Amino acid sequence: MKERHDELLDYLAGRMTIDQSKAIESELKSDPQLQQQLAELKDLRRHLELHRKTEKKEEVLRQQLDRFGDKYFAAEQSGAEQSAVQETKVKRMHSSTSGTWKRILMAACLMLFAICATSWWAKNSYTNQNLAHSYWQDLDSSQRSYQGTYHFPQANPNQKDYLEQLVVHTEKAFREKDFEAANQHISAILKRKDDPKYDKKTVNIERLQWNQIVCLLALGKTEQARQAARDLLKTNTSLKYKDLSKNLLKDTDSRFFQWAN
Amino acid sequence: MKSHSDQKYIEALKQQDAKLIEEIYAKYSGLIRNHVVNNSGTVSDAKDVFQEALVALYHKAEQGFVLESSFKAYFTAMCRYIWLDRIRDKKRKKEKEVSFREVTNSTDLGEVSEELISSMLKEQQFQLFREKFAELPPHCREIIGVSLLTDQHTGKAIPLKEVAEQLGREYGYVRKEKSLCIKKLIAAVREDSRYKGF
Incomplete structure (x- = not known):
């Protein structure tokens, strides 16, 4: 559709000659599209006139209406809506109270869970047996994994290598976690360690001392183990066994250990 | 009446x-x-x-x-x-x-009477026109505002030459822009879903 706004506006504004006006009027009679364009322009002009007329006054009127609106509709609010607002406030208060209780309950549950988990962990990690096992695992792998083809005849105290035989027996018992037997063998060795009639080339005294401490711990003789560790610390033993003894004293001194045993 | x-x-x-x-x-x-x-x-x-x-x-x-x-x-x-x-x-x-x-x-x-429905529709279209008119570029609002309206004192349309003088623009420019801006405004109103005919 060809837009003929200029001509139509001139026609509406009376800016056309009489002949031009007559010509467009006759066109308008037979052309519905042109009629529609004219109607649009007329409306546009009417809207624009109204806009110009009302724009400034309307602004002032709206301010006035806002004031009355606030006054009368706020007053109306005092009935139903204020009670609704009150109800909402109460609901919020209730929900915030129940929210606080929920949080407290959740915190209590978390604390309970933490205590249970810690207890379980302590119980499993700090018993004599478990502690002894962890020290046993820290021992030289050769001690734990010895898979030799030794025959283990009864050690003979009349033979010169009696102590060395006992060491082999000790290591076997220790490897098999027979802490009772290992403890007995070590005690026998340590009793004769200064006897000159026995060979002691393969006997590592400080290692045996430490192994005995682990055995005592595994057998539940905590106090004896602690005393033995303290004794070991007083000797000229190597740094490795001093560290192990210190750790053992520290571990057996902890609350977890006391609680677990 | x-x-x-x-x-x-x-x-x-x-x-x-x-x-x-x-x-x-x-x-x-x-x-x-x-x-x-x-x-x-x-x-x-x-x-x-x-x-x-x-x-x-x-x-x-x-x-x-x-x-x-x-x-x-x-x-x-x-x-x-x-x-x-x-x-x-x-x-x-x-x-x-x-x-x-x-x-x-x-x-x-x-x-709700027919007269009221019709007058409310007119009101809605007026609000739509206002909205779209406000969205036009400032020079468009100025040209349309001056060229479409009648003189407030005489009630007669203002000749386009006078409009150009008032706006401090060339006559040709005002004539061309007036046409473009009106087209733009009518199109904006027509394209709105709230448009129900002028």
Whole structure:
């Protein structure tokens, strides 16, 4: 559709000659599209006139209406809506109270869970047996994994290598976690360690001392183990066994250990 | 045409007579609030509807509207129409599920007359025009504003040469721009979904 706004506006504004006006009027009679364009322009002009007329006054009127609106509709609010607002406030208060209780309950549950988990962990990690096992695992792998083809005849105290035989027996018992037997063998060795009639080339005294401490711990003789560790610390033993003894004293001194045993 | 005694309220809006305008609020705010609140609205909605109806009445007053029935009947019907229209709009936007039948069946505010529907449609189109006019570039608003209107003193159209002089622009430029801006404004109004014919 060809837009003929200029001509139509001139026609509406009376800016056309009489002949031009007559010509467009006759066109308008037979052309519905042109009629529609004219109607649009007329409306546009009417809207624009109204806009110009009302724009400034309307602004002032709206301010006035806002004031009355606030006054009368706020007053109306005092009935139903204020009670609704009150109800909402109460609901919020209730929900915030129940929210606080929920949080407290959740915190209590978390604390309970933490205590249970810690207890379980302590119980499993700090018993004599478990502690002894962890020290046993820290021992030289050769001690734990010895898979030799030794025959283990009864050690003979009349033979010169009696102590060395006992060491082999000790290591076997220790490897098999027979802490009772290992403890007995070590005690026998340590009793004769200064006897000159026995060979002691393969006997590592400080290692045996430490192994005995682990055995005592595994057998539940905590106090004896602690005393033995303290004794070991007083000797000229190597740094490795001093560290192990210190750790053992520290571990057996902890609350977890006391609680677990 | 004989005007109704309540014509004073229409004149009050035109003259911005605070006392009479407050009287309108005092008399009818409760009625409108009840209607809106009972039909899925809030007090705040009621306040907006009330104000919108008064502004529409003001526009009518400026165009020489003469009240033939009571103000209460006419005004409440206007509010009812506006609220109905808002609900329709909300339904269209699927913002709120409300019972349209419930609203249309309510007769507490009387029937909405054909004249009122037509005048409310005109009001809506006027608001749409205003909105689109405000969105035009400033030079377009200026050219359309001056070239389409009649002289406020003489009531005659202002010759385009004078418009060009007033705006300090070339005659050719004003003529060309006026045409383009009008086209732009008409297109913007037509393309809006709220457009229901000029």
